[in-house]
């Protein structure tokens with residue numbers, strides 16, 4: 001069973017065609033929680049990548065996603081602060097060569113979301129189209145409104161800011177490159193990823209080497 005899961009996992013993450021069913025969710029490798037420069041050194045060197053080439057390993061992807069919105073403190077907390085300790089009201093979709101998946105932050109797994117290469121459809125700039133992954137960051141309207149109906153966009157925006165900065169810092173630790181990109185085709189992302197009413201596409205984080 002474990003071997004089957006591992007095979008499925010590497011096939012899906014490396015961009016082979018994936019069937020679209022929640023039952024096909026695949027567990028990610030454990031994230032790295034040590035190594036690389038210390039946090040202050042990573043803050044000192046943080047920068048946006050200006051060109052991308054090279055593959056991102058499954059462990060590297062797992063670490064970046066965990067840093068963005070994963071569980072910490074032995075499952076008792078989240079890697080980013082949230083009002084009232086709620087789950088992060090920001091969803092992250094991983095668009096790769098042949099498929100896209102939703103990061104299931106509670107189970108540290110990937111849920112198939114769409115087939116095909118969405119990177120070139122969602123991004124407007126070539127720089128993002130060439131990155132190994134596009135992480136599509138989506139403000140979860142329903143979750144944020146449950147906290148504050150009147151200022152939910154602000155609340156969700158805080159989540160996006162915290163998650164994307166953690167992505168930058170995780171990339172510094174792993175020797176990866178990333179870039180915050182707001183220039184996207186939100187309607188394409190909404191349709192292809194079958195987002196819920198009220199969800200807002202905030203940005204993509206191009207991810208690569």
Ligand SMILES: Cc1cc2nc3c(=O)[nH]c(=O)nc-3n(C[C@H](O)[C@H](O)[C@H](O)COP(=O)(O)O)c2cc1C
Pocket residue numbers: 046047048049125127179180181182183184
């Ligand atoms: C809100 C926001 C939107 C951005 N949108 C884009 C974008 O659409 N395209 C792009 O190439 N870079 C984008 N960037 C990246 C900035 O251009 C980059 O952070 C800036 O040039 C400073 O470089 P640095 O991150 O290396 O310090 C964006 C950054 C932020 C914070």
